[in-house]
Amino acid sequence: MKVAIFSTKKYTREFFTAANERHGFDLAFFEPSLSEQTVAMAEGYPAACVFVNDRADAAVLRRLKAGGTRLITLRCSGFNRVDLAAAAELGMTVTRVPAYSPNAVAEHTVGMMLALNRKIHRAYARVREGNFSLDGLLGFDLCGKTVGVVGTGRIGAIVARIVHGFGCRVLAYDVRPNPKVESFAEYVEGPQLLAESDIITLHCPLTPETHHLVNAERLAKIKPGAMLINTSRGGLIDTRAVIAALKTGRLGYLGLDVYEEEADLFFRDLSDDVIHDDVFARLLTFPNVIITGHQAFFTREAMHNIAETTLGNVADFEANRTLANEVTAQMVAK
Numbered sequence: 079m080k081v082a083i084f085s086t087k088k089y090t091r092e093f094f095t096a097a098n099e100r101h102g103f104d105l106a107f108f109e110p111s112l113s114e115q116t117v118a119m120a121e122g123y124p125a126a127c128v129f130v131n132d133r134a135d136a137a138v139l140r141r142l143k144a145g146g147t148r149l150i151t152l153r154c155s156g157f158n159r160v161d162l163a164a165a166a167e168l169g170m171t172v173t174r175v176p177a178y179s180p181n182a183v184a185e186h187t188v189g190m191m192l193a194l195n196r197k198i199h200r201a202y203a204r205v206r207e208g209n210f211s212l213d214g215l216l217g218f219d220l221c222g223k224t225v226g227v228v229g230t231g232r233i234g235a236i237v238a239r240i241v242h243g244f245g246c247r248v249l250a251y252d253v254r255p256n257p258k259v260e261s262f263a264e265y266v267e268g269p270q271l272l273a274e275s276d277i278i279t280l281h282c283p284l285t286p287e288t289h290h291l292v293n294a295e296r297l298a299k300i301k302p303g304a305m306l307i308n309t310s311r312g313g314l315i316d317t318r319a320v321i322a323a324l325k326t327g328r329l330g331y332l333g334l335d336v337y338e339e340e341a342d343l344f345f346r347d348l349s350d351d352v353i354h355d356d357v358f359a360r361l362l363t364f365p366n367v368i369i370t371g372h373q374a375f376f377t378r379e380a381m382h383n384i385a386e387t388t389l390g391n392v393a394d395f396e397a398n399r400t401l402a403n404e405v406t407a408q409m410v411a412k
């Protein structure tokens with residue numbers, strides 16, 4: 079089967095070429111991301127493989143369908159960029175990689191907590207300048223602090239387990255509590271988690287219901303000086319409200335691996351360009367903010383699993399087998 083792979087990087091090509099040795103698909107690696115401007119590239123490809131910032135809205139899906147595409151195979155777990163209702167209407171199949179390495183994302187999340195708390199980003203820069211002063215680098219013991227985990231699925235459950243290992247008290251909130259987490263975390267309602275957590279970390283999907291889950295109203299209820307980490311999806315946070323809370327000190331630390339408007343920034347080298355997004359540029363000015371460019375997933379193990387599962391999904395589709403990783407509009411409605 080011919081597969082058009084959008085948003086290709088050197089590492090995408092490397093891991094997909096290796097995984098394809100088993101399948102022998104006709105893979106076409108396209109550097110641009112999928113959008114109305116680039117959709118024509120997929121003409122004649124029954125499968126289009128897309129990543130986190132590709133756009134598969136109704137208009138793009140209609141064009142794909144007209145060009146002969148029948149399968150949208152996501153090489154990520156989040157499916158918020160695909161209009162699933164439109165896909166169903168057009169009779170197109172959507173698959174994803176539900177779990178490639180929840181450990182990778184959970185470990186990056188905890189890495190952000192440690193870096194922000196102990197100011198490792200600032201210490202690194204200082205020491206390279208020959209500045210060994212400790213002023214401004216004071217941190218706190220994680221042991222004994224309260225960590226609030228919002229969303230305790232695959233990734234959130236691992237974060238909860240890791241911070242429990244540090245000696246933290248773990249509070250959890252989820253619309254569907256996870257029995258595996260109950261032995262080391264206490265499920266509470268949202269307001270209690272906000273009020274009592276020293277660190278709040280987000281691990282729920284982006285849906286209409288979770289859009290701007292962290293807004294001005296909720297930020298007013300967090301523990302003064304608390305830390306917020308988001309390695310899930312940018313839209314979970316109202317960035318302007320977060321900037322306001324950082325300015326007053328209500329929010330003491332912010333760690334982001336994802337950003338609402340990341341599609342115009344992330345996964346590219348823009349170091350010779352001017353950043354036009356003033357909200358993002360403002361975030362970069364805070365000493366107590368760390369941003370990584372959607373790299374939480376990026377480990378060797380995860381890339382291997384992403385390529386294997388994605389091409390496995392294509393093979394199942396081609397052979398008309400049951401699709402274990404199909405995504406449907408009903409999954410969002412649930």
Ligand code: NAD
Binds near residue numbers: 156252254287336376
């Ligand atoms: P998952 O489906 O295993 O877990 C998500 C959890 O969120 C579920 O337990 C669900 O019940 C819960 N949830 C749903 N709606 C909620 C709500 N309104 N309030 C509280 N909880 C709610 O997903 P996962 O594999 O743990 O991934 C979590 C998110 O991480 C994904 O949706 C994706 O957006 C993001 N992610 C980011 C990266 C990265 O590189 N930064 C990589 C993979 C996944």
